[in-house]
Amino acid sequence: MRIGVLTQWYDPEPGPAALPGVLARGLLARGHEVRVLTGFPNYPSGELAEGWRMSRRRRRVEDGVDVTRVALYPSHDGRAWRRMTNYGSFGASALVNGASSFRGLDAMWVNYSPITVAAPMLAARHVLGVPAVCHVADLWPDTLTAGGFAPRPSPLVRTVEATLEAWCGAMYAASEVVTYIAPGVGDELARRGVPRHKLAYAPMWAEESTFFPADDALRREGETWRASLGVDPDDVVLLYAGAIGHAQGLETLVEAAARYAASPSAGAPRLRVVVVGSGVAEADLRARAEKAGLVPDAVSFPGRVPQDRMPVLMAGADACFVGLAATPLSRITMPSKTQASLAAAKALVVAADGDVQDVARESGAGWAVDSGDVAALTGVLAAVCQSGRGGLADRGRRGRAYYEEHFGLDRALDRAEAHLETARAGRATRTTRTTRRITRRTTATPMTSTSTAHTRRTR
Template identity: 55%
Template sequence: MRIGLLTQWFDPEPGPASLPGVLARGLADRGHEVRVLTGFPNYPTGRLAAGYRLSRRMDEIRDGVRVRRVALYPSHDASAARRLLTYASFASSALVSGMDALRGLDVLWVSNSPITVALPMWYARYAQRIPLVLHVLDVWPEHAEATGFGWGGPGRRIVEGCMSAWCSAMYRSAARVAHISPGVGDLLIRRGVPAEKLRYVPMWADENRPATSGDLRVELGIGADQVVLVYAGTLGAAQGLDTLLDACARLADPRLTVLIAGSGVAEDRLRAQAATAGLTNVRFLGRLPRERMPALMAAADACFVSLRRSVMAAYTMPSKVQATLAAGRAMLAAADGDVAAVARESGAGLTARPGDAASVADGLRELCELGREKLELLGRAGRAHYERAFSVAAGVRRIEAALTSAAATGRRR
């Protein structure tokens, strides 16, 4: 098939932004012609990646996949206005400068985040007559509020109503709607998406990582008897990492070391919180290069996954869940809903109540009591669960099936 991917995020952007690239390569490896319409890479810093210069559009070949990049306003800071400008500028540029790259496709996969991508998506569906598979990676409008687009006052219901109506129109235009967790599927049914349209397609980790180079524990002077908990990812409001710092302040166990790697709008505040509390068991590493992430995961005995308690937390599945399982590491999950369910069902995880520093501190104590050898056993159980439920091979097969079904629907029409 001739398959298109419409996504604001794509390689060489790291973390969750790298997952569409994994999909593109997987589909190409299965013999499909794959084309991508995306923006210029700037996640998570808001600065263009090395080797790129902003222009109206640019075509390149990455790993055998044709990629069309279109201009956007690069920003990923705390300003809701600038973030909205980033989202809107990509959608507008894709509509003006990118749609010819999708001409003649059999089917189009669309990442629903941000929902401004609906503009080029609808053009592809109704003007170019391309059947769509919409992958719901974030639940809107809840995602907007959780990531800093909070609003209040009498206009709140109006904004939420408009966003909900917008999302409903996106669901209607898609031949198939993929969702990343059971909770999201249940929510979509309650919001009127027909069950026969839905396909469960959980996301995967980036399995194509370089071999580990160097021993990060040695570099950081961490002893062999230390239990290392790693948080790697965005430092933002939705992650609720202030609770982890509060929990570390309650814990006097000298065996624990917490490493926090990443950047985001909450980084300065979190660093100040740790300094004020005089935390000696927490180290901030900043944003590490992608090639250093395997060394970071190798240094970990367990990884921390956290979501601030909110309406959408029960439906959110952060990509670090799959990354932790794929790396064969134990997990401490301070989250509700699907995240907590995976932590328990995989056999890899301990759970704590989100936003409850005492509960998280109890989880930290349990990690220390288990020790490194038992935590390694939990990690092995998690890796086995990843292979069964979340691997790239399984995910690509599921999406390929959804794309094939959508394309057949389009031909019948």
């Protein structure tokens, strides 16, 4: 097939922003022609990535994939107007400068977040006739409230939400298939009026070139990294790596770590929490940890690290933390670090509601408590330390097996191909129906005219 991938986020942007690139290269490796429409890399720093220069439009082959990049306003800070300008500028630029690159495609995979991709998607769908698979990861406009952009209702906020809801509805209506990454998302989309026959489960995958079980050489590098933080060989390292924002619920982790440090399990290895990354809540989180006396012995903040160092960090960690603040949206959110941790064969500590809890428990990889439940998380930290590094490694191996069965890239590509083929077949069906209607009309019209003329001559 000739496949398009429409996404604001793409390589070399790290973390979840790298996953569309994994999909594109995977489809290319399976023999498909793949074209990507995306922006210039600026996530997560909000600044143009080193070595890149902005231009109105740039089209190049990257790792075998035909990639068209269009200009945008780079930003990823906590100010709502700047973040929305980032999203809106990509949508407008992709519409004006990039949508034509999808001409002649059989189907397109649309990374639905942010919702401003509606503009180029609808142009490609209705003007160029490219059928779409709409991949829903973050629900909009709910994401705005969960991210702290619109914490207080107001007439302006309600107007913006109504507009975004209309865009969402237009995208769902224009799609042949609407895929979702967690069971709860599918149920919510159905409640919002998306027909069940359009909905299909398509969980996220991991960037398997970065997140994988460590070999002996990588484990040695991981031990060296641990030592650089002052971690003893027997200490248990609980790693959080990602954006440090309000939505991640990291305040719960710091408070639970403080409670556990005040009364640790007798005879158990020492707990070391390592928070890697940066974001709008970083300063506040550091201040909390310092005030509790956790820094540097119990909690470390190494800052942001390059993506190519992530395999070393994962090799040095014994378990990974996945958290979400308690919001209506958190029950149906599946953070991408869930799959990344499982793929790297790491035990899971989850402080979040809903679907991600089910994964932690069903996989046998770890423990799960509700969002914000400091007391329960403190108990989990005790259990983590009592398990020791060997017990945590066993949980990690179970998690890796679960990942391969449910989330692995090969399975994800199978699903994507099937959904894209459904979209292409849907267009073929519509084309056939349209042709039949046109044929009936064109054959009916002359017959009516001839009959009328004959009647007039008879009279």
